[in-house]
Amino acid sequence: MNEGDGVEPLEADDPAEIGTYRLVARLGAGGMGRVYLARSAGGRTVAVKVVRPELAGDPDFRARFRREVASARSVSGGFTAPVVDADRDSPSPWLATAYVPGPSLAQAVSEFGPLPAGSVRVLGAVLAEALRAVHGAGLVHRDLKPSNVLLAVDGPRVIDFGIARALDEVGLTSTGVVVGSPGFMSPEQASGRPVGPPGDVFALGAVLVFASTGRGPFGQESAASLLYRVVHEPPELAGVPHDLLPTVTACLAKDPQARPTPDQVLAALAAEGVAAQPGNAWLPAEVASAIARHAATVMELETPLPAPAAGGDPRVPAAGAAAQPGRGDRGDRGTVLLGNRDTGPDAGPPTAASEATSFPSPPPSTASVPPGRSDAVSRRTLVYAGLGIVALGAAGGGTALALSQGGGAPTPSPSASRSGTATAAPSATATRPPGVPPQPLWSYTANQAVQSPALAADGMVAVAGQEMVTLRARSGALQWTGPQVSSSYQQQPVAYGGGLFVTLNQDGSSPALSAYDPATGAQRWTLPEPAQYAFTSLLAVNDQAAFLIGNQYKLDAHGQPIIVFGDDTSTQVVMAVDLHTRQVLWTQHRTVANGYDVLGFATSGYLVYTNDKNNIVVRDTRTGAQLWSQDYGNPKWQNPVLPLLGGDTLFLPGPQLSGYGLAKGDSRLSSAKLTNADYDSLAYADGRLYLTQGDGTALALDAHTGAQIWTSQVDTTVSRTPMVVVADTVFCPVLINGQSSGVTALDVTSGKALWTFQDGDSSTDEWWLSTDGTQLYAVHGSHVYALPPR
Numbered sequence: 001m002n003e004g005d006g007v008e009p010l011e012a013d014d015p016a017e018i019g020t021y022r023l024v025a026r027l028g029a030g031g032m033g034r035v036y037l038a039r040s041a042g043g044r045t046v047a048v049k050v051v052r053p054e055l056a057g058d059p060d061f062r063a064r065f066r067r068e069v070a071s072a073r074s075v076s077g078g079f080t081a082p083v084v085d086a087d088r089d090s091p092s093p094w095l096a097t098a099y100v101p102g103p104s105l106a107q108a109v110s111e112f113g114p115l116p117a118g119s120v121r122v123l124g125a126v127l128a129e130a131l132r133a134v135h136g137a138g139l140v141h142r143d144l145k146p147s148n149v150l151l152a153v154d155g156p157r158v159i160d161f162g163i164a165r166a167l168d169e170v171g172l173t174s175t176g177v178v179v180g181s182p183g184f185m186s187p188e189q190a191s192g193r194p195v196g197p198p199g200d201v202f203a204l205g206a207v208l209v210f211a212s213t214g215r216g217p218f219g220q221e222s223a224a225s226l227l228y229r230v231v232h233e234p235p236e237l238a239g240v241p242h243d244l245l246p247t248v249t250a251c252l253a254k255d256p257q258a259r260p261t262p263d264q265v266l267a268a269l270a271a272e273g274v275a276a277q278p279g280n281a282w283l284p285a286e287v288a289s290a291i292a293r294h295a296a297t298v299m300e301l302e303t304p305l306p307a308p309a310a311g312g313d314p315r316v317p318a319a320g321a322a323a324q325p326g327r328g329d330r331g332d333r334g335t336v337l338l339g340n341r342d343t344g345p346d347a348g349p350p351t352a353a354s355e356a357t358s359f360p361s362p363p364p365s366t367a368s369v370p371p372g373r374s375d376a377v378s379r380r381t382l383v384y385a386g387l388g389i390v391a392l393g394a395a396g397g398g399t400a401l402a403l404s405q406g407g408g409a410p411t412p413s414p415s416a417s418r419s420g421t422a423t424a425a426p427s428a429t430a431t432r433p434p435g436v437p438p439q440p441l442w443s444y445t446a447n448q449a450v451q452s453p454a455l456a457a458d459g460m461v462a463v464a465g466q467e468m469v470t471l472r473a474r475s476g477a478l479q480w481t482g483p484q485v486s487s488s489y490q491q492q493p494v495a496y497g498g499g500l501f502v503t504l505n506q507d508g509s510s511p512a513l514s515a516y517d518p519a520t521g522a523q524r525w526t527l528p529e530p531a532q533y534a535f536t537s538l539l540a541v542n543d544q545a546a547f548l549i550g551n552q553y554k555l556d557a558h559g560q561p562i563i564v565f566g567d568d569t570s571t572q573v574v575m576a577v578d579l580h581t582r583q584v585l586w587t588q589h590r591t592v593a594n595g596y597d598v599l600g601f602a603t604s605g606y607l608v609y610t611n612d613k614n615n616i617v618v619r620d621t622r623t624g625a626q627l628w629s630q631d632y633g634n635p636k637w638q639n640p641v642l643p644l645l646g647g648d649t650l651f652l653p654g655p656q657l658s659g660y661g662l663a664k665g666d667s668r669l670s671s672a673k674l675t676n677a678d679y680d681s682l683a684y685a686d687g688r689l690y691l692t693q694g695d696g697t698a699l700a701l702d703a704h705t706g707a708q709i710w711t712s713q714v715d716t717t718v719s720r721t722p723m724v725v726v727a728d729t730v731f732c733p734v735l736i737n738g739q740s741s742g743v744t745a746l747d748v749t750s751g752k753a754l755w756t757f758q759d760g761d762s763s764t765d766e767w768w769l770s771t772d773g774t775q776l777y778a779v780h781g782s783h784v785y786a787l788p789p790r
Helices: 059-072 105-112 117-136 163-168 197-213 223-232 242-251 262-269 285-301 379-384
Strands: 021-029 033-039 045-051 083-087 094-098 149-152 155-158 415-417 420-424 442-446 455-457 460-464 467-472 478-484 494-497 500-505 512-516 523-528 533-541 545-552 571-578 584-589 598-602 606-611 615-620 626-631 644-646 649-652 658-661 667-670 679-685 688-693 697-702 708-713 724-726 729-736 740-747 753-757 767-771 776-780 783-787
Touching: 021 045, 105 149, 105 197, 105 285, 117 155, 117 197, 117 242, 117 262, 149 285, 197 242, 197 262, 242 262, 442 467, 455 494, 455 767, 460 494, 460 500, 460 783, 467 500, 478 500, 494 533, 494 545, 500 533, 512 533, 533 571, 533 598, 533 606, 545 584, 545 598, 571 606, 615 649, 644 679, 649 667, 679 724, 679 729, 688 729, 697 729, 724 767, 729 767, 740 767, 740 776
Parallel strands: none
Antiparallel strands: 021 033, 033 045, 045 094, 083 094, 149 155, 415 420, 420 442, 442 783, 455 460, 460 467, 467 478, 494 500, 500 512, 512 523, 533 545, 545 571, 571 584, 598 606, 606 615, 615 626, 644 649, 649 658, 658 667, 679 688, 688 697, 697 708, 724 729, 729 740, 740 753, 767 776, 776 783
């Protein structure tokens, strides 16, 4: 079945409803018929496929369609597209599959280029697991190709299994006609011979070549040429990662009996099993960020329409009715739904496969945002102030969630633990008046104050007070409680990289670097301080290594460190520890006086940090070699600031806003100096900088030119912690009357203040903000709140 071209408005000849599902948009058309985005009365999002009239009138097709739907519903794999509903006997038969907002592999590679080797390995393992489920149900996919593989933040999904067989048996394989996609079908299928499970394995190998190189293994020529090459010529495998070549080559064997089974492919690509592979870090950062944007787009499409006038088209507002807000009309919204809100026993998972939809261009990667500085702010606040980051590192990410907005205070439904109390939000009302803040989707109260942002990854939210607590991102329920976290000079108590939560904990007599499974809390490994090193603080983590600040000592003849009190014999260093081997990859000496005042972050290739000497330093993450350093010239600030990465430019706040090229340190932006205020609370999205000034003004600037786009008066005193952008909303922490604090939501396009959320706590604790790309996580004192993006 061919993929549709993307999300399109409904047309006049489209029905308003199919079965119990209200249609929202078109997803395209394929060999079987039209495909629609729809939602159940309970809010479940599905893709509904309606059979073409000429097929619906064919008795043989109906009989086969009934059998195929029954078979497809028996597939229970976690990475396939489950059929959740169907009507096989109506005049226009249809079936509904659960929907996942995300691009097809074909779209993602076209937009961003081939996937890295690690992503391809995960993709292959998951597709093997999906095929195992399909074959276990007695089905053969017959059309596995890049457009039938959807990419979600928690793993790929295979769609359209079972339907190819139904179409194949309705006379579409008459002489001279081959059903399938020529560049990805097996030799036996291309020759018109019977096709079994090995044919799907051949297609799997072809898909992995495409993911690795951006092209199929048999070129991009005419259909006839492709069919000939599939049958008679060897595949072109240049560009396939070396460690994947044996598996890919075996999958593409001409003889079906020589190909591995899905179980063998899975064992070769994921020795620890698929459950250990997918996660928010499996995709490149730019792809994961774009998925979050895609989820926001779908949420807008699913905003409920007003009731139609009597006899009118339910998709067309009655005369005088307000237009539905969208990208061009950002009015106040009512309930926003995405995912599964069914509460009955048949309610299915909110993230499953669907027809591929249009995939919006992603925002440039955002690695972190910088803190503000004030003499009244505590040292600990200064250390943590840079961490209002997108929770997937630079990735952003986005999973399908049920997001509802409503006014009023949440009704407690506590679940006590030794680490705090979780409170679920009640069902939201359908609308709320303009200016009224939403209810939290959930809240959590820790047993101690939390002075850092929450970190969301792999469907979990890590909160670090005196100990690490991990909550479920969707419900706020306590998942597991972790170790006591080291607090001295600590920039970030918990970091995420390589599919792990990484901490510098103090459960023993001295700090140890440890890694934990985000879902279970199982300690994957721990690294006590080596004899010659002292770990001072965890600076940053990427998918390969953890970067620490510490000291290096000389060793005596017995291998013990030489420590002479009152006479410092150590050298201050920055070091990298491999997340997979736990080996120290490199150390580099530092010459600053106070090595503890360092704030930074890491991308795949660059380690970036600032120090208390107003220097910004960029190093190569592979070797630690210093690439460049600049004095950003804010001498009145006695503590370092955390730079903000926007695209390929590093931005630094202060009385003067500065920007430097990430690779070479070339000057990109230099604003006029402010006399009585500082630029602060920086955030970045879509080529714009969002920041505040000390007089209570929030601003949006063009990140390339510094030109002002809008200003907004937020409150008399602006908080010093960073702002966060989620979809089309900018969230700004504020201090109201210098005491009671809150979070103000601003429209990303106009700067219009939408509402301010407060929790009744009149303390002067900062609000720490972060996001996973779909919702906001706000930490205030001992409280954690999940808020919808609008």
